[in-house]
Amino acid sequence: MSSATATLRSAGQARTLLDYGLAGWRDLVDGARQWRLCHLLATSDMRRRFARSRLGQFWIMLSSAIYISAIGVVWSQLWHQSLQEILPFVAIGMMIWQLVSSIINEATTALPACTTYLLNQYTSTSAILYAVIYRNIFIFLLNIIFPLLICVALGVQFTVYTFMSVVGALLLVISCVWITFVVAIFCARFRDIVQIVSSVIQIVFFLTPILWKPELLPPSSRAIVDWNPFAILISIVRDPLLGRPVPEKYWLAACILAFGGLLVTLPFFGRFRRRVVYWL
Amino acid sequence: MAHIRLIDVGVEFPIHNAHSRSLQLQVFGKLGGKLAQHKQAVFVQALQGVNLSFQDGDRIGIIGHNGAGKTTLLRVLAGVYEPTFGTMSLEGRLSSFTDITLGMDPEATGLENIIFRCVFMGLSFLEARRLSPSIQEFSELGEFLRLPVRTYSTGMFLRLAFAISTSIEPDIIIMDEMISGGDARFMERAKARLTSLLERTKILVLATHSIEIMHSLCNKVVWLDHGEIRKIGSFEEVHPLYLAANAG
Numbered sequence: 364m365s366s367a368t369a370t371l372r373s374a375g376q377a378r379t380l381l382d383y384g385l386a387g388w389r390d391l392v393d394g395a396r397q398w399r400l401c402h403l404l405a406t407s408d409m410r411r412r413f414a415r416s417r418l419g420q421f422w423i424m425l426s427s428a429i430y431i432s433a434i435g436v437v438w439s440q441l442w443h444q445s446l447q448e449i450l451p452f453v454a455i456g457m458m459i460w461q462l463v464s465s466i467i468n469e470a471t472t473a474l475p476a477c478t479t480y481l482l483n484q485y486t487s488t489s490a491i492l493y494a495v496i497y498r499n500i501f502i503f504l505l506n507i508i509f510p511l512l513i514c515v516a517l518g519v520q521f522t523v524y525t526f527m528s529v530v531g532a533l534l535l536v537i538s539c540v541w542i543t544f545v546v547a548i549f550c551a552r553f554r555d556i557v558q559i560v561s562s563v564i565q566i567v568f569f570l571t572p573i574l575w576k577p578e579l580l581p582p583s584s585r586a587i588v589d590w591n592p593f594a595i596l597i598s599i600v601r602d603p604l605l606g607r608p609v610p611e612k613y614w615l616a617a618c619i620l621a622f623g624g625l626l627v628t629l630p631f632f633g634r635f636r637r638r639v640v641y642w643l
Numbered sequence: 644m645a646h647i648r649l650i651d652v653g654v655e656f657p658i659h660n661a662h663s664r665s666l667q668l669q670v671f672g673k674l675g676g677k678l679a680q681h682k683q684a685v686f687v688q689a690l691q692g693v694n695l696s697f698q699d700g701d702r703i704g705i706i707g708h709n710g711a712g713k714t715t716l717l718r719v720l721a722g723v724y725e726p727t728f729g730t731m732s733l734e735g736r737l738s739s740f741t742d743i744t745l746g747m748d749p750e751a752t753g754l755e756n757i758i759f760r761c762v763f764m765g766l767s768f769l770e771a772r773r774l775s776p777s778i779q780e781f782s783e784l785g786e787f788l789r790l791p792v793r794t795y796s797t798g799m800f801l802r803l804a805f806a807i808s809t810s811i812e813p814d815i816i817i818m819d820e821m822i823s824g825g826d827a828r829f830m831e832r833a834k835a836r837l838t839s840l841l842e843r844t845k846i847l848v849l850a851t852h853s854i855e856i857m858h859s860l861c862n863k864v865v866w867l868d869h870g871e872i873r874k875i876g877s878f879e880e881v882h883p884l885y886l887a888a889n890a891g
Contacts, residue, residue, distance in 0.1 A: 399762045407748045407759075414750040414791075483742040484763075485722030552659070637725035641656055 380630045387633030391540075394489025404477070404494035405501065423502050428509040431457060435513075438574065447517045454510035455601045456573040462503040463539060463593065464564050469495045470543040471550040471557040478643045488636040492543050496536065514605070524603055531599030531609075537621035538596055541628040548635050551642050567593050592620055645735030645814040645845040647697040647720060653728035654690040654715055654870075689715040690870045693729070697846050697863075704861030704878070705850040706885055712870040713850040714819060717741065720848055721817050735814030735845060738764060740822050743808040744800070753788035753795075753803055754779070760807040774810050781836070782806035783829070798825050802833075809836050815846045821856055854882070 394401070413419045434457070435450035442449060473495050480486045550556045570587055572580075577588045577598075588594045595613050602609045690712045697703060705713050718724045719731065721739040746763025747756045757778050761771035779788055782803050792800060801824025808822070823833050841847050841860060851857055857864065857878065864881040866873040873888075874881050 399768065403746065403759055403762060407751070410748060410750045479742060480745065482718065482723055483721075483745050484739045640723055640725075642659060 383630035383633035384626075385633065387629035387631070387636065390487050390489050390632065390636050391629075393487040394491075394493050397487055397490040398493075400486070400490050401494040401497055404480075404491065405498035408494075408498060409501075420505065423505050424509060427458065427461070427506045431510060431513075434574070442575075451510070451514045451517055451519055451605055452576060452601070453574060454513050455507070455604055456597060458503060458506045458510055459535070459597050459600050460568065460571070460573045460593075461506065462499055463535070463596065464568065465502075466496055466499045466539050466543060467546055467564060468561060469499070470547040471560050473543075473547050474551040474639055475643060481640045481643060488547075488632075488639055489544070492540075492547055495547075496539055496543060500536070519604075520606055522606070524606065527603035527609070528600050531596075531603060531617070534617045534621040535596045535600055538592075538617075538624055541625045541632075544632045545628050548632070548639060551639050552635075567591075570594075571597060573597065592616075596620065645699055646733070647695065647815065647846065647848075648732045649693050649695040649719070649726075649729065650731070651729035652690060652693040652695075652719060652726040652731055653688070654712075654719060654724055655727040656687040656689055658685040658687060688870055690719065690726075693872055695865070695872075695875075697848070699845045701846050701863055702841075702861045703846070703848045704857040704864045705848065705867060706852075706857065706864060706881070707867035708889070711867040713867055714741075715870075716867065717817050717819055717848065717850055720815075733815075736765070737815040737817065738808075738811065738813035740808060740816060740818040743822050744804045747792065747800075747804060749793035750791055752791055753782075753784055756792050756803065757788075757807055760804065761811070764808070764811055766811065778806050778810050781810070781832075801825060802829055805833055809833075809840050812840070813844060816841065816844045816848070818847070818849045818851075820851050821849075821853070858882075 409420065413422065416422060418425065431450075431454040435446060435453055438444075438453055439446045439449045470492065473491055474481070474488070477486070477491045480491070546556075546560060550560065571591055571593045572588055577585075577594070580588060589612075595616050598613055599609055599617050601607075693716065705716060707713050715724065717739070718741075719726055720733070721737065721741070722733070723739075744760075746760050748759055751759065754775070757775050758768065758771045761774060762768060766774070782788070784799060784803060787795065787799065788803075792803070795803070805822060805824045822837065823830055825833060838860075847860070849857070849860060861878060863875065864878050865875050866881050866885050868888075874884060
């Protein structure tokens, strides 16, 4: 049941960028108002994944804990660094990367996967995409528990500065919102992009300081970190948590990425959000 | 006061086959000289120049052969497709019965599914919980409601879906063929419940191939043909013309 008084667009009527931007914004708000639906979409997927398994959701934590421990031990041997130095860095970084990469990867198929919903009742596109983000944030919060325990055990100091990582996380999530919208809409229209996105994600993983520290780079190749949006977004969440300094320009860049990106992509989203259902 | 108004509404589907859906062809299509000229996008005109105005008390039946645009029209009314041309305005809480299992989850129990389906239809969790006892009672599933829905037979599943979907009272109901479910005895009760719901609702839009159902439920008939409205009027006016056209 949907309550609506809507006058939809007339054909041929030229619409400005501002109109589309506002339409995009309205859909964002509309999606937020359908939070109940987001919650159900997100949890039903989790239920499918873990139904009938004895450990259920606990598997999320367990499998990433195993992964992180293994990588931490191997890496500290490989780079000849102490566990103290490398393990918290890799563990936290890996979990943040998993959050970002699985949001983007799931965004590629999110809309076609919801075909029955989209075709049988009015469902705002953002509600479906919020569900992807919401589910992954939930998984992230479970995942991050083990790395945080590692940090405590290895003596990482928590100070007021630590809380900057919450601000960082907020900027990261806002950036993920518009990235998700763009990726999901492009992938619904052009099915080849699904494959392209997953390849790009893999390459970005190696170019981003997650398994290696940015200090290890020679100054001549610093650009691959300083101009890498993913490196910036991950750094502003991870580094305050570990007490590592974050350059001021990173905060500025992250703000531009989050809010500038949202502003630029809103008209695009407003233009195509209702076309998606024609492409399914 | 509920109303639906369509002014000159058209719906055009782009056909994205492997051809135009592939990015490769979109990019390189711009390069070719002659080839690109022939490669026009293909559209299907599903609805064309549709003008309709419905208000309280209207019981609309939609008839037309397969592919006449009935489902597309229902989807436009339900807010699924934003019309490619024309304008549409709609007021009132709308419920679409095109898929009465929408939002139900096989892994969850019957009781949980009652809440899920209600929330998908636009209720809050609290309203859903309040409605739940009467739905449980009508479904007559008893202890089965505590089991995951995947253990149900198809009939039991549809029975639950029907009980939930008909438990709310929207202003506008949209239906693609009559809904039902369950065994003979349940079907009797289901029919009574549905009929009384359809009588209370302000506007009903029903697409059906069953002439008897349309005759008994609808006071207005819209005849769709190749995506255009051939005739609107009472059942007695439109039906003979429709039959004659089909016979010829």
